[in-house]
Amino acid sequence: MTIIADSFWLWQFLGRLHPLFVHFPVGLLCIALLLEAADWYRKSNQFRAGVTAMLWIGTISAIVAVVLGLILKNGEDYEGSTVAIHQWSGLATMALAILTVLALRSQRIALYRGLLIVTVLGVTLAGHYGALLTHGEDYLSSVLPGNKPKSPEGGETNFAFASVNTNQPLTDKQVQDLNLEVRAILAHNCYSCHSASKTKGELRLDKKELIMKGGEHGAILKPGHPDDSEMIRRIMLPADDKEAMPTKGKRLTEKEVALLSFWIKAGAPWPNGPEKSLYRVADLAPRLPVLPPATVDITNPVDRLVNAYFQKNKINWKTVVDDRTYQRRVYLDIVGLLPTPKQIDDFVADQRPDKRETLVKGLLNRNEDYAQHWLTFWNDALRNDYTGTGYITGGRYDITKWLYASLKKNKPYNWFVRELISPNKESEGFIKGIKWRGTINSSQRTEMQAAQNVAQVMLGLNLKCASCHDSFISDWKLDDAYAFANVFADTTLEIHRCDKPTGKMAGRRILYKELGQISVDAPTENRLRELADFLVQPKDGRLYRTLVNRVWAQLMGRGIVEPVDVMDNEPWSQDLLDWLAYDFVQNGYDIKKLIYTITTSKTYQLPSVGIKDADLVTAPTYVFQGMVRRRLTAEQFADAVSLAFNPIYQDTSLVKMLPPAIQKEVPFSRAALVKNDRFLTALGRPNRETVSTSRTSQANLLQALELTNGTTFNEALKRGAEIWKAKYPTSDALVKELYRKSLGRNPLPKEIAVAEKIVGKNPSVEGIQDLVWAMAIHPEFQLIY
Template identity: 30%
Template sequence: MMAFVLCAGGASQWAWGERPNEAIDFDTQVVPILTRYGCNAGACHGAAIGRGGFKLSLFGSRAADDQLAIVQELEGRRVNLYQPQQSLLLRKATETMEHGGGERFDDASPVYALLEQWIAQGGKRLQRRQLADVRVTPSNVLLENVQDSVTVSVIARFDDGSTQDVTDVTTLTSDDSESVSIDRDANRLTVHRRGEHIVIARYLDRVHAIRLGIPLGTKELESSPDGGAQSVVDRWIDQKLRQLRIPASPRADDHEFARRVWLDLTGHLPSVGQLDAFVADQADDKRKRLIDRLLNTDQFAAYWALKWANLLGIDSKSLQPEGSQAYHGWLTDSFRQDSPWNASALAMLTANGDGYVEGSVNFLRSGNGPDGLAELATRVFMGVRLRCANCHDHPLDHWTQDDYHGLAAIFAKLKRGRVVSTSTRGEVTHPVTGQPAMARIPGTRDLSTDEDGRGEFARWVTAPSNPYFARAAVNRIWAQLMGRGLIDPVDDIRATNPASHPELLDALAGEFTAEGFRFRRIIRLICNSDAYGRTSQTRPGNESESVYYSHFIPRGLEAEVVAGAIADATGVDIVYGEDDQRDAIRLTDNRMASETLDILGRCDREAACETPDLSAGSLAKVLHFLNGDLLNRRLDDSQGRLTKWLQLYPDDFTLMDRLYKQTLSRPPNASERRYWTTRLELATESDGQWHDPTARQRFFADVFWGLLTSETFLTNH
């Protein structure tokens, strides 16, 4: 369990370097210096084409190449084995001769002495030890006041059993230099702003995130009186809120909760009848029962299939409408049956057959070539951006070019027409060697030529022991329900992008694995939590907070959901395609012509749409709402709800209540009722009567239009 370490600062003394006469190990002693002082960074000699004719591997990922570049290139002029002080490597770094990068260190520093000693020893690559582990302390610190500081210690352990304090040659980088400053002479981190901040520590290929926090509030918060009865979700959410002294917003009322959960689980608004029945129910467990009921509807399966179709990029442009329909149908069935996600992933990665018949086959028909499939597979099943390791080793993670092109080599042995099958031929070229890349399980091992690469990768990635698979899945589910991922963005899981609540993410991943990788269990757990059930209204002390779930985070709705909500609210269907489909959520052809969905900002699926953007299609949407007939025609329709309700509800406030419930799933609040009372007094005669039915129709058409174009209607909150 990882928790905050209470700390108010500290002091340490460092002993840098080895014994003076000991042989210097290039990989574990020289390379860290090059990284610590920025020599092999992307902005310097670690750039793809190097700098000033001198190229190093990014962050020292290829030590053998770096040693050759330093010692042998330029006719060996970069090092002077007989007069080490005259080596270009040292003279440039100390700027005793012109250097575009400026002075990196001085000639009295321990790192200068070590490099000089290495050159004097012949500039060799001895490979006498390999890094086994790195311990960074502290890793999680809660300080008390602004300007408090803490000293960092980094201890490396090697495979020969030795350990070394490597703090001085560990790169320390603040995610916000104005929030956390770094004193490299003392290796002290000083925090200048309240909240949580991250400092990244890198030694060789090991990257660790140091989390520093100062409470946002000054007043201690009380523990929950029923803390022992809290769900796993609320245990960790509430603990973080108490640590940072962020007050939580109260529980959402029944109207707010009902609208939220109906939209989240079905993509539809509750009808007025369903809403009134839920609010009238006095049972203590009514929210739990509603969640269970909605999870078992066909609407749930259809809506969550849409969410994951956007994520998977089910695109009829590349799959053809028949393939898209088969893929979407298979995905819907998977949600309807609550199929284990590991089984679904195995099916997608190992399937062969006709994509027009076997839906899961279409995963392998997606992606732009073997490289695109490697990127898609790791993004979907691991939450990892492996594409960052295409041109060079991943700059912020441990993935290498060998991992990227090795996984692509697995998918190169595929025939990917309408029918997918395995071929004995197919390769990708490794950009460094110029040779065919060796098939490889990322970060793990190379595969022999007689191994089934797809099967090996599928079994590895879906194994319960895989550190990414379950965490990526539950992180996405969390983001879809809570507005942002515990790791955010959700497709960027790495040590340098730590979770806001790491213990909660691990707990949810463990629950997901233990329950057979089934989505409904995790969705039910989250929806029943206090964190999910909070109002989106802020309170003093949490107004600017958007990371720790002190209140519910409003979020955008998919274009298909907005279109359906407009049709449901107005009572006038929007019809799609030749089959007269009336529920956009169930469309299987994302390219089906629809001006409405285009204006509302539907996902084009050429790039994944993880969660709807609050601003998706915003300008076109506003202009269309203002001037188009998407709403106006439905408000004036003789068969629409407004026309019928004007006759059915002669009392103005009864009609007003109905319009609010039909759109915002709640009656007008007190301030809104006062506002509309005033507006009605101005619009009617002195006796409260309307001049004529047309005047009343125009007034309530404007009310209805205002509700349908409001941010409250167009978001889930």
């Protein structure tokens, strides 16, 4: 067939009709299944005639599509694993379609329906790989959030060399950068046809030696002579020329052509040693940047580094917030509670110059309140919950007692991590994952969950893609994910690609080999101890950068790196991130000292910045100007309502699960210690069956509905209104005290007038409930300014 295709244009023409014909079986067979399902549901044969016609047409078109596809493959040199999968899945679909028609003709309805389902799955698989061949391997992944194609510098290729005019030889750094730019151009424009998954014309452009080797027609470049290089000739041809490259998609820009020409003219240099990644890879080792000089009013190291950033970005320092705003902000951030009216009055009246530092120290010493507040943060990250999947079958373990005790005594973070990875009975729930009931995907077995969770939480690294196949968004491979998962396994894991066994057994190794080498044949307990020791080393700068970035994001509303689980992204201040991580290690891995450093900085005390579009927070163009204004979390809101008006939660069943000594430390049911319910879910508490390291701060319809009509919230307000009515029979005192307890200030005259109109001169329960509801949804109550 290859000879015929090469010698007669008609065969090439027919081959290129394959993409047209292949859509017939895709559409018709899928619709046939839907109509058959409708007949089965209705227990009728209403659509059987139409289904039969669709099956015949779909089967015939599947046969035609396969024939044309084979002509296309042989006539245009399609090769690679993706081509092979597409070819064989197409052949299988054709065979299944034929069997489906035969089963229907013989009236074997059960067999026919089963075959129809499998046929549709087959055509879906074949279509998926066909789309990858037509549009490139990143056709689906490129539109996902954070996966937009970009050059290593985050945009269009913009490399320029002084040596272009001076004819000086390139430095090693210039060779590396030039090579990275060249590879980016090839990856975004050429890999869809010339890579491991698809190799047209026997040409691959994804490796140095393969580029130099060329394709079936010989070399594609002549080092030092771009004008004599086939690559340059092809990319400069008119778009309608049959030899023009790329054959599909956008043409290379003049800038890209000039860069490739310059690269070839320079001798097509390639850096010695391992090829640098196309993706940004953050440094692993710690780094201590030089602190900019202090000034009279800028002494905190955080402020000195931010001051340098402000100067670079031409941003002026703003006046810090007033005492009331700062006190409310730091109370909510450190202990998750509102300050009482007396605490506010005392702080405002305090004339000591260091009163803000003293306040932070006092809050950090409230160990029980601190633990109960930060429990929420770590519960989200460590998938620790009190109910849910796995608890019924005994395939899940909570770590609440261990976690609460660790937070209360401010366990050093290196030991905190060590006890999670090399666990005791109380802390093993994190890496044990969740043993899901029934059959699960191979990428979700407990060992792989452990690998994914440790990588995400501890290292700010996404292994989820690489758990099924080589990652589309990083350099991590399937082998890397399975080798790391195998560290947690009692038996050697077999590598599965997209849930299909490969027959290859996984190795055992840590993700970053610079940190150490796991003893392959050691018992699981010993391997986990080794892994913990390797990860918590001071030289593992990534572990500690990830932690300080998470704490910064929790306190400031936005990480130095965003998203916080993608620590290879560019930070808005590398020096600030590095200094905080280095200082954190030098200060004994003390999270409270880290919080103190941040919350006593002038940077933390700047006015909050409102951002209307949530996408701007994670945009690469983000410019730091101060804390991002945040909405109270579900737990903060519930606790604020409980303190200001009336406890929302009366059930202390979960509190009773804690040790007796801890039970005495819980004055009311803090929301962090309450099992999830509709109210907390509506306000943003996540499903902790997966790791959750950030929550959206945007209001939504579900939250509005719950605050308006939700039983939990409104019954708490009603109970509170009855108590307030009995205590304050007149509106004057009632309104004033409500404002002081909820907003930390006295009401303005116009606010008093509106409030008295709502509650009446002689307050009613309904009137008080309405006023309290209005105050609870007021931005001044709901937001951290």
